[in-house]
Amino acid sequence: MAEPVKLYNGGVYLVDGKTIISEEVVSGAMQDAPQLPNPDAAREGTIAYGILAEHNTSGDMDRLRLRFDALASHDITYVGVIQTAKASGMTEFPVPYVLTNCHNTLCAVGGTINEDDHVFGLSAAKKYGGIFVPPHIAVIHQYMREMQAGCGKMILGTDSHTRYGALGTMAIGEGGGELVKQLLRDTYDVAYPRVVAVYLEGAPVPGVGPQDIALAIIRAVFDCGYVKNAVMEFVGPGVASMPTDYRNGVDVMTTETTCLTSIWRTDEDTRSYLAEHGREADYRELNPAPVAYYDGCVRVDLSAVRPMIALPFHPSNAYAIEELNANLEDILHEVELRAAEVGGGRASLSLLDKIRPDGRLQVQQGVIAGCSGGNFTNVMQAARVLKGKTCGNGEFALSVYPSSQPVFLEMASNGAAFDLMQAGAIVRTAFCGPCFGAGDTPANNGLSIRHTTRNFPNREGSKPGNGQLTGVALMDARSIAATAAAGGVLTAATDLPEDVWDERVSYHFDASAYEHRVYQGFGAAEGERDLVYGPNIKDWPDMEPLAENILLRVASKIMDDVTTTDELIPSGETSSYRSNPLGLAEFTLSRRDPEYVGRAKAVAALEAQRLGGAVPAEVAGVFDRLVSAGAPGAGDPASVEIGSTIYAVKPGDGSAREQAASCQRVLGGLANITREYATKRYRSNVMNWGMVPFQMKGEPTFEVGDYVYVPGIRSALEGAMDAIAAWVVRANGEVEQIELFVADMTSEERAIVKAGCLINYNRDRAKNN
Template identity: 55%
Template sequence: MITLIDKSVTLFNGKVLVAEPEKLSDDELKARLAEEGEHYEGSLPVQSGEGTMARRIVAAHDSYRGDGLLHLKFDALTSHDITYVAALQTAVACGLEKFPVPYVLTNCHNSLCAVGGTINEDDHMFGLTAARKFGGIFVPRHLAVIHQYMRETTAKSGGMILGTDSHTRYGALGTLAVGEGGPEMVKQLLGRTYDFAWPGVIAVYLTGTPRPGVGPHDVALAVIGAVFASGFVKNKVMEFVGPGVSSLSAEFRLGIDVMTTETACWSSIWRTDEKIAEFFRVHGRPQDYAPLEPDAAARYDGALVVDLSAVEPMIAVPFHPSNAFTIADFNANAGDILRQAERDARELMDNPELDVDLTGKLRGGTFHVEQGVICGCAGGNFENLVAAAQILDGGSTGRGAFGLSVYPSSMPVGEALMNGGWMQKLISAGAVNYPAFCGPCFGAGETPCNQGFSVRHTTRNFPNREGSKPNAGQWSAVALMDARSIAATAANGGALTSAFEFADRLAEHEPYVFDAEIYAKRVYNGFGRPHPETELRYGPNIKPWPGIAPLPENQLLLVASVIDDPVTTTDELIPSGETSSLRSNPLKLAEFTLQRKDPNYVPAAKRAKALEEARAAAVKDGGGMPAELKKLLELAGIAAGRVGLGSLVCAVKPGDGSAREQAASSQKMLGGQANVAREYATKRYRSNLVNWGMAPWIVGDADRARFKTGAWLFIPGVRAFVDGDGTEIEAELLDGCTRLPVTLSLPGVTRGERDMLLAGCLMNAYRDEKNN
């Protein structure tokens, strides 16, 4: 089904992949191409990405400086209502005057959170006044989820878009799109650049045609399962090529594309064709289409060869999209797979006594679930919901515990489903129709019952992503499946079922009709027409960022938490769901940092922060210091005026998942100054740390094993080190009277990142520049 080629490959004429053709003689290469009916006479590309679509698009957006880095400016920007307030607050503090490119503010994440009184709508009013003041685009709540709106109105072939949501992916339309944290958005809003080393490109070579019953989520889960654990495409571009691309509709491609985020890749791009041209025509934007193909010879750093005809309906069991099985294999081995999921649950929740019973859902050899959800940027599109309606037409979801919810990804999609009679078929079968909303994807709606199991066509199935609270004795879980198999499961009253069993119901249907008037009559589009006299409307929960100190000469950092899980998600670092309602109040939100993973983290971090405040006061006023602080300074052999105190988190591989900057800023609000890890799961999380003045230290496994909760990391000369050009520094772990040496490294740190760390955060760095 999927073959990985872990060596350089060259794609000839868009059709023939040859591994390391430079090792073949001219005659051997000609013979290899002739076998496939192809011919090539040019020179071979030698650089990473040479001849690829990705390289061509990036070059067109690069402000070349000759320093070995890309310096990118994007064509358009987008944020939703969990991320735009923080980004705008930072940009305003740095002197924002107007939006330099179209900036779309959507309201699709906290529009149904019944938490905190007026705070959700207060943020929306802040966003609307910001769009008016600075010349932006404001999409009111329930009108569209962020990525569907960008597909329908903004993405262009050959363009680049930056979003403060990790699933910012429009590669199927020919747009290289990147999801990052808020500080990277701030840089673009201030006319600065996105600085990044060339990421490399992996070819995703598609062949064949999906069988009836196989949907985009099945292909996506198969790909994620094949590459995530090894990091095969981590921080690279996935470039989709090959004859199989043409067998997929535009929406099928978009459904795969949005899930590439879960491979840990940097971005994605697809070759375009008449089906993509038709997508732009349907949406009234034919001028935004351009044909995209690799050059006659394009060099890739590796390849995935995917036979679409061999893909089967899939299920990703808790707790990651890469934990993927065919539904046939799952049903044949459900007991073993579920027992492993139970063990994973107890381990990930750090509670061996947690009441977890998945095997009890096996009845007569069939696994039964309580809930199905088809939702958001991955699941809620027209073709997915039409397929679900075809499978359920004339059927019933039953009168038992199982319930099915459907959320069209935009109001135009919902209207088209109603006009075609598809929504009526779903409702008649027992499905409940909701407006466009991302909540079920991140735990702000549709939380199952305790011990409940939900199958969802959404983006993630991380621990507690569905909204349960294990530390309150609640636990439920999510598995990812395609809309077609979810509908098949619904047709069987919640008994897990492959869409292959209902494939004969899937048929051609009338094409999607887009109604642009829905947006024209409701969306505020002020791009290019800022009104600087507009006052930003602040709600009582919208608080400014507090003052942040620059990097001190030396550091003492409390090891406030040690996490030994193979991967730590951003949802574990700062929980999503109802806590996201507090996103505009940095200090309140920080109280939930690592709440579900390590409840002892917040009090430990606060303890270190209190010691730093006592140290600073003593230096300023000449007063006394707490006994604990005196003892610590004596052990380190450092004077109070020459050191700064803070805290850190030590993990194996933190930062998988969401782009939310709060995963870093919440630590910073509690006095966090660094993280220590074997590696960082994503580029976006590492960037969030740096932009918030937190050093992303790397340590070897032997040194990482020395980190214990409650110890202090002493980094002498840290400011001089960061100000220089070294990549390794010697430090010590102080634990009681024990001193253990450790080596810290900052590989790949750029001059700009060093300046950010020295200043203490992005805001400080930009203020310093302005004042100088």
């Protein structure tokens, strides 16, 4: 079977939405190449260009300053966003802001703190004019699809899977600081991104679902960074082969490619979807111009995609199920080697022992849930497979989480919920927990197959430090249901008869659950109301402005190829403490480098001594060595700000949660040093929390406990940042000069870092105005 995904070298022209002409052809490789406009002119023919132009306030398409049509947060992030915006002077929500309660829904950890945050969220919606979606009613992205997304709109959310491109909406997931800027009527500032065509042709074969299409794309583009920080624009005749709800399932997974956002061409099926949800007025046809230029092209033959499985510990670790079965022992052995690294000698995961005597793979758990798996089309296909079947009474168990109450209502009405439950599946309410470790944590050494968004290490809830390690493999709901019907024996959906499948299932949207339970307060702010604070909700601690010279002590050094945000600040039960900045910070890097918090606190104690007027004895010798080495400013240690830093090769893949950066900051972090940042959103979080986003070429020559002295950093942030001199002081007293750099920052980002954090920046701005 040929590879279903092809990546083009260089840019391409798309002519009449159907014909791809590579830039190599146009540049002279063929004499009969058509006459086409230059790339700069033809870039304006993309769908993305038109939407970005409509939302840009700068007048300069190279430097975008965007305002969004709506905002969204869930109950891990909205308290911090509102607290920050309130401290910055916000008086009401200027655009629809949806507060959902789909992450800390179960209220099972930390006593009252989760429900206290929900009460806070409702009080904020009333005070500032927001939309409040109570627990169990909808996961964040399903509500936004059903009630907010529309053609030509832009939506910003504090969740990395903020993706509504299949509904003609360019949606971006970012840290809370970027939403705060929108709440203060500021802008989202970004250089004009690369736009990459995802050209779809053919049609999925029966049994192949949206997760299969998505995993095939992720497998092809992630490692090479083909679409990193780019817009993925889905075009081509294959779009029409998929109903809109199916497209939604592909689209939400684009986050795992590390792209910035996505957009799809729209058609009558898009109109029908919006009309069914009472919003036909939000439809408009979106297509590229007759000639459009793209900075790259991902060409996907949908008919060549087969059921996929992404093995632990990343969505890009993907194989066709038939490919896995043909090389089962070799592939599983490779995963076991990676698991040994994740376990760090404290825990292990065995997979080879899950191969049955007949050579097939036995799994222990299946989950269909969240913004990717809980869509109506997916759960309906699972119900079709399991009608009249059984999941068995052995070790395998299946849970199904419809993504919203309207989806659940339709399943109850048409009998799908009955079929699932009769087969032994557990049908639950809308909840994101299985996707980030707050629900359905498997048994130690178990293998779970899930139609959710991520399978990063420990994201399913295990704790290697306590001797626990499990594995999650991502699959489509169709193959999960086929596996469930086989009692947990891995089975591809295409092994079932074709007449099982019908992707264009009828759906009736019943909005009564929303009408009866969702608080709709936009445009009706009650400013005199008080916010309701539970005892765990704490204000952000004070943070210093950046000094001219800084001394960084390395508190962690992570040499993994990629460091996820879940490793920087674990998800799952720890997220219950997210409304208490210092309380949550206690968990920073706890599953990756448990000694980090203690080291960072020790550095913060040195800075406290300095602020008290004393040069800490521990660093006096460091400054002596710096003076001897001729480092500028080292002769006045009392004026040098002391803070911690982490080094990671490529941090920030994964969640948009700003806590991955803010937890470092409240522990006294002043910088990150990296080879590169995995995502824009994590780098933005670093800057919004007042940390310098350093990078360096080559391998780091410092270790944990060494010092990195950076003189003149505040001045450097006012000018060129491509070569910043720094000095390393090692534990043995050796001094070495190194060179750091900072990639381009906007003038506002520079000002935020110099101010010490976004809150300080906004307070200073308010005083000056």
